[in-house]
Amino acid sequence: MTINRKLKLSSVALTLMALLSTSCQSVLDQEFRSELGPEFFATAGGLEGGITASYSIMRFFWGSEGFTYTANAGTDESILGASDGDRTYFEYANILPSNGNITGIWNNAYQAINNLNGVLKFGPSANIDAARRTTLLAEAKFLRAFYYFELVKTFGDVPLSLQFIDVPTTSAARAPIADVYAAIIKDLTEAIQELPNTATPSKGRAAKPAALHLLSKVYLTRGWSAAAQPTDFQNAYTTAKQLIDNQATYGVGLEQDFANVHREGNEYGKEVLFVVDRNTDPSYAESQFNNSPQIANGNKENRSNFFWVSLYTNALNVNAGISGAPNNTIAVMDRDLRNGRPFRRFRPTNYTLNTAFGDRANDSRYFKTFQSAWIFNRTVPVTTSRGTLAVGDTAIWMPGVEVTEAQRRAFKGVIIAPSQYTADLHPTMTKYAAVNRLTVNESSYRPYILFRLADTYLLAAEAYIKDNKPAEAATLINAVRQRAAYRATNTAAQNTAAAAALTITPAQATIDFLLDERTRELYGEYVRWQDLVRTQTLKxxxxxxxxxxxxxDFHVLRPIPQSQIDLTTTGPKFPQNPGY
Structure with a gap:
């Protein structure tokens, strides 16, 4: 399918969407393309295209700046850096129903859902290989469940439409979360029966591992909610264990080294279950690389490589802590591809640095999550009172601990200890670093990892804790922690000793400990706000x-977009979430 056809299909979906679904004023302004009407979903190209368009909508979420705020800001993990970024989500006070980022979640999710309803209505009659048709329809069920899960976690009760809408309507009603969860579980249960064991051609397509992981999380999340069913936690860990216990069948497994999980070029690695596909192909990148008019505002670019980067270009050669030494106001680094564009939207809290990542002797994840050294890259050497920096020297060092004057005197570059961290200068989180770009200011082409197996272990552990099975929970947590002990530079004996030191007992397997462990393992992976909401620990x-x-207290849900309320003009007024 060409990119042009894909764009047309998206336009048709927008045309046919009901006001119930989108609450988007621009729906009424869309041009109807008669050559691609609803029956197009019944063709082989239409069936493939409907699924492709629905995957593409994920790029409005993971990697976009607005969604990044909604997922990471206002938690225990991250605070705002020195940039001019949106303070709203960090401070909560000004989160309004008119907020465009929240409206974008609503509109884009419902656009995808109506695409998928069309696929599921017309797709069964598509003239296409029967096995391929079965897989595509299973992917449609997975995706519809995926988007509804995002909606119910974010807004609570939401409109539930499982039928393709081709006539706009001005009436709408919210379905109870119990009904939404039931629909999600039905779709995922059916999808698991029909999806292949492994995804092809990339992990950007749903397969059984992704569906099992998602279904486990759905059960777990419902189990914490007002719609909880007695068997939810048991179903959560049983589903997760189906994946964990049969990981060889599904072609997945934990990486030996945590450093490899997010290594650039390993986005389809063995630990990965599902990604938002991206690369330099214009059909997938949707970045500044191809200047697509569809994303002129940048809403589908993957800018994750910018948001966490410290202002390393402003690290001046100030000999802090060296009494009587002169200050030198020459910057020791230039902006480059390797170190990234310093948007500094997010920086780690003291909790993240000192509590979650407090043990750095046995646990290797701190130095595999945060950058601690910057290698001198200026074309002209910089002379300090301690020597001359040349290419290859360490220009900036953030050791993560306080240092002595003697250590400063022995180091030619700039040492920035924790007491010197600022909103500009702080450890850079490196999970999304993207070196393979054409220019330094360019957004990332990297696929975005959404689901991975270590998270499956931790979700199962959470379910075991809630089901009063701490021994089983500890076993799963320990699998993740013992992997975290591994350092390629250690001897086998040293790695064994570190793994033993990180092993916890069943008595330690609590929700509070698990949340700390999720920070260590999943920091910055767009799950923290929802983790804290799910576990009722945000406050x-x-x-x-x-x-x-x-x-x-009401901030555990986002406000219903004002456009949805305004466009519901027939029947009862569309209700807002309490507090907004």
């Missing part, structure tokens, strides 16, 4: 680790 963790005066 207490903020109070303990990141006091946020603007937070109120």
């Amino acid at each position: 207490t963790r903020l109070e303990r680790y990141n006091p946020t005066p603007g937070f109120r």
Whole structure:
């Protein structure tokens, strides 16, 4: 399918969407393309295209700046850097129903859902190989469940439409979360029966591992909610264990080295279950590389490589801590591809640095999550009171601990200890570093990892804890922690000793410990706000680790977009979430 046809299909989907679904004023302005009407979904190209378009919509979420705020800001893990980024989500006080980022979640999810409803209505009659048709329809069920899960986690009760809408309507009603969860579970249960064991040609397509992981998380999340069923936690760990216990069948497994999980070029590695596909092909990149008019505002670019980067170009050669030594205001680094574009939207909290990542002797993940050294890259050497920096020297060092004057005197470059961290200068999180770009200011072509197996282990452990099975939970947590002990530079004996030191007992397997472990393993992976909402700990963790005066109890849900309320003009008024 060409990119042009894909774009046309998206336009048709927008045309046919109901106001119930989109609440988007621009729906009424769309041009109807008669050559690609609803029956197009019944053709081989239409069936393939409907699925492709629905995957593509994920790029409005993972990698976009607005969604990044909604997923990571206002938690115990991250605070705002020195940039001019959106403070709204960090401070909570000004989250409004008119917020475009929240409206984007609603509109884009419902656009995908109506595409998928069309696929599931017309696709069964498509003239296409029967096995391929079965797989595509299973992917449609997976994707519809995926988008509804994002909606119910974000907004609570939401409109539930499982039928293709081709006539706009001005009426809408919210379905109880119990009904939404039931629909999600039905779709995923059926999809698991029909999806292949492994994804082809990339892990950007749903396969059984992704569906099992998602279904486990759905059961777990419902189990914490007002719609909980008695067997939810048991179903959550049983489903996760189906994946964990049969990982060889599904072609997945934990990486030996945590450093390889997010290594550039390993986005389809063995630990990965599902990604948002991206690369330099214009059909997938949707970045500045191809200047696609579809994304002129950057909403589908993957800018994750920018958001976490410190202002390393402003690290001046100030000999802090060396009494009587002169200051030198020459910067020791230039901006380059390897170190990235310093948007500094996010920086780690003291909790993240000192509590979650407090053990750095046995646990290797701190130095595999955060950059601690910057190698001198200026074309002209820089002379300090301690020597001359040339290419290959360490220009900036963030050791993660305080240092002595003697250590500073022995180091030619700039040492930035924790007491010197600022909103500009702080450890850079490196999971999304993208060296393979054409220019330094260019967004990333890397696929975005959405689901991975270590998370499956931790979700299962959470379910075991909730089902009063701490021994089983500890076993799964220990599998993740013992992997974290591995360092390629260690001897086998040293790695064994570190793994033993990180092994926990069943008594330690608590929700509080698990949340710390999720920070160590999943920091910055767009799950923290929902983790804290799911486990009903958002308020207490903020109070303990990141006091946020603007937070109120109702902030565990986002506001219903004002456009949805305004465009519901027939029947009962569309209700807003409490507090907004």
